[in-house]
Amino acid sequence: MDSMGLARIVGFVALGVTLTATDAPGQAGDSAPSRIVVWADHDDDDADGRPDGEQTVVPPPGRVDLVPLPARWVGAVLQAVSGGDHARVLAGSSAVPLPWGRVVPDPAWLQGLTPGTVELVTKGAGGRTRLTIEVRGIDMRDGEGELVDMARSHASLERTPPMRVEGPPDANYDDPDALRVVMSVPDDGPGLDGDREISVDSLNAGGVRVDSMARLPLAPSGCPRPHANVRCWTSAPLRLVIDDVDRDHPLVADRSIKAEVGGGIVLRSEGRKAQMIRVLGPRKLPRDLFDEHATSPPTSIGRLRATLRPFVVRVVPGGAPAIGGTDAGAVGALRVELVAASAIWGQCGITFGDVKQVDVRLVDPPPSHLVAIGDDLGISASGGEIRLRVDGKAISVPTVSGETPDRVAHDLARFAERMGLVAIVSPNARIGPGLAPSVDVSLRRRDGALVSIDTMPGVPLSTDATLSVRIGSVDLSDGLQHFTDLDAVAGTLEERTLLKALDDGDPATIEVVVVPLFAGGGRIGESFIGSDLSSVRNVVLLDRAGIRARKSSLTLAHELGHVLMDFPGHPDDYGVDTPTLLMDSDAADASAFGPRRITLQECGRVVRHSGPKGRLPLLADWPIGPIPISSVPRP
Numbered sequence: 001m002d003s004m005g006l007a008r009i010v011g012f013v014a015l016g017v018t019l020t021a022t023d024a025p026g027q028a029g030d031s032a033p034s035r036i037v038v039w040a041d042h043d044d045d046d047a048d049g050r051p052d053g054e055q056t057v058v059p060p061p062g063r064v065d066l067v068p069l070p071a072r073w074v075g076a077v078l079q080a081v082s083g084g085d086h087a088r089v090l091a092g093s094s095a096v097p098l099p100w101g102r103v104v105p106d107p108a109w110l111q112g113l114t115p116g117t118v119e120l121v122t123k124g125a126g127g128r129t130r131l132t133i134e135v136r137g138i139d140m141r142d143g144e145g146e147l148v149d150m151a152r153s154h155a156s157l158e159r160t161p162p163m164r165v166e167g168p169p170d171a172n173y174d175d176p177d178a179l180r181v182v183m184s185v186p187d188d189g190p191g192l193d194g195d196r197e198i199s200v201d202s203l204n205a206g207g208v209r210v211d212s213m214a215r216l217p218l219a220p221s222g223c224p225r226p227h228a229n230v231r232c233w234t235s236a237p238l239r240l241v242i243d244d245v246d247r248d249h250p251l252v253a254d255r256s257i258k259a260e261v262g263g264g265i266v267l268r269s270e271g272r273k274a275q276m277i278r279v280l281g282p283r284k285l286p287r288d289l290f291d292e293h294a295t296s297p298p299t300s301i302g303r304l305r306a307t308l309r310p311f312v313v314r315v316v317p318g319g320a321p322a323i324g325g326t327d328a329g330a331v332g333a334l335r336v337e338l339v340a341a342s343a344i345w346g347q348c349g350i351t352f353g354d355v356k357q358v359d360v361r362l363v364d365p366p367p368s369h370l371v372a373i374g375d376d377l378g379i380s381a382s383g384g385e386i387r388l389r390v391d392g393k394a395i396s397v398p399t400v401s402g403e404t405p406d407r408v409a410h411d412l413a414r415f416a417e418r419m420g421l422v423a424i425v426s427p428n429a430r431i432g433p434g435l436a437p438s439v440d441v442s443l444r445r446r447d448g449a450l451v452s453i454d455t456m457p458g459v460p461l462s463t464d465a466t467l468s469v470r471i472g473s474v475d476l477s478d479g480l481q482h483f484t485d486l487d488a489v490a491g492t493l494e495e496r497t498l499l500k501a502l503d504d505g506d507p508a509t510i511e512v513v514v515v516p517l518f519a520g521g522g523r524i525g526e527s528f529i530g531s532d533l534s535s536v537r538n539v540v541l542l543d544r545a546g547i548r549a550r551k552s553s554l555t556l557a558h559e560l561g562h563v564l565m566d567f568p569g570h571p572d573d574y575g576v577d578t579p580t581l582l583m584d585s586d587a588a589d590a591s592a593f594g595p596r597r598i599t600l601q602e603c604g605r606v607v608r609h610s611g612p613k614g615r616l617p618l619l620a621d622w623p624i625g626p627i628p629i630s631s632v633p634r635p
């Protein structure tokens with residue numbers, strides 16, 4: 001049949017209207033069969049983890065690909081002459097399968113199961129007619145040539161720089177994420193000549209279109225293994241990419257579409273939905289990522305959510321925010337960073353949720369609420385007295401020879417609590433050359449407000465000759481004193497005074513803090529990770545230069561990588577310089593070949609350390625639900 005006729009039939013199916021006079025079967029007796037095209041329904045529109053075509057009851061969200069049976073066959077008996085296993089009828093308000101040979105009730109739908117042709121005879125009030133159901137198939141194939149189950153597996157975001165794919169449409173290729181689309185059409189039907197194409201819609205989890213591709217050409221090819229008596233057409237490997245930089249690169253622009261974790265890729269033929277595949281994390285994790293004793297190590301990554309607490313610090317109390325010029329500008333600027341970082345981590349199936357709505361807090365630099373005991377080297381006391389003022393009231397704490405910083409800190413806390421204050425004692429990680437950890441004491445009022453600590457006029461803070469005691473203060477006008485290799489695990493006193501003021505005590509959240517600038521130049525971002533065993537952990541600090549460098553260095557995403565992997569190193573520390581990797585230490589390039597890729601090993605490391613079963617679960621499983629979607633696209 002010519003393509004016009006095919007289009008008309010597909011149009012009929014799409015609209016679900018009753019047959020027109022030209023296409024209608026004869027009114028009585030045997031006649032030319034009418035033909036309905038349906039798609040084998042092995043995607044998972046109701047997101048229950050099972051192919052829709054294998055469900056015994058199909059709830060409404062799973063019915064997207066069902067085709068209502070024309071009203072004229074309601075009340076008739078449908079008898080399968082051949083190919084009855086390629087499709088089924090679902091009937092009644094719960095859409096349960098109806099065996100062939102039964103009277104069709106109202107409502108009833110056709111559902112394709114596997115590619116092939118079903119020949120039916122209908123017997124009923126209108127007499128005897130013939131009906132052909134042509135079941136077409138859409139499958140996805142990966143770079144190793146294996147079929148990707150549209151329901152039990154998923155698609156993943158691109159982790160490979162743009163590259164050319166050569167060879168015939170059946171050829172394998174070296175890209176673990178891109179997938180070919182394969183269309184199968186029964187080889188006894190019409191429309192088997194020439195090339196074909198499909199259109200592609202990329203939707204987010206809420207059903208909103210992220211991107212679309214009007215034309216993905218399909219070329220004649222071999223067919224996937226299980227299908228028989230079909231002819232097949234296959235596309236170039238389709239890349240699901242995170243942003244325009246990847247989408248528009250000339251090497252891959254004709255086969256790239258933007259996508260989001262939790263969303264879906266809808267493949268359409270002549271406008272009508274054929275099948276869909278969900279977009280989640282990497283499909284195949286290498287087995288050797290998890291040690292042999294791990295019970296049921298993950299083999300793929302679905303969707304994982306990290307909870308971020310973003311802050312922009314003002315230069316001075318009540319002053320301008322570190323970035324953005326105005327309060328609204330600061331919130332907007334940090335949200336742009338978070339959107340970009342969330343998209344990047346989508347390569348591992350990780351999202352930071354609806355970051356366009358996330359609460360960004362603007363905060364003043366804190367008052368001097370923190371006293372560090374044994375600061376730096378953690379040398380014990382030799383006897384003396386600590387004297388300080390809290391909100392104008394004097395406290396004096398005696399020290400005894402041999403007391404550790406921890407002991408003295410708890411004494412100070414007890415004295416402060418007697419004054420009606422709340423004291424939070426937090427040890428720091430022992431820094432390289434230190435004898436013992438230093439210990440911080442943060443003082444607050446009962447309502448949680450930080451108090452201001454200072455020295456008494458003319459009186460030294462401490463008379464102890466060996467125990468170092470310092471009051472922390474934050475002065476951002478000269479830049480934040482950042483850690484060096486020596487004190488990286490604990491952070492500087494100024495960093496701790498800032499970050500301990502913002503800490504919510506929840507080890508499962510990640511604080512993202514933007515300051516005006518780091519002192520000394522050079523530093524634009526840093527992170528405090530879990531394995532440092534410090535009381536400051538799972539924090540990313542950025543300055544405005546780090547924000548400015550987003551396009552070329554993705555500073556926020558990089559620093560979050562250190563936190564999520566719980567690893568301070570960089571791949572290039574070990575001599576392998578791969579400037580396309582996000583975790584490269586010094587790459588800066590705003591193109592698709594810039595530092596933006598995350599390896600499977602790195603995704604696995606993130607799951608091992610920060611996943612729901614990790615040592616410090618920063619990531620929670622976030623199961624997907626159905627995407628609101630219709631068979632024909634909304635205008």
Ligand SMILES: [Zn+2]
Pocket residue numbers: 558559562568569570585
């Ligand atoms: Zn780094």
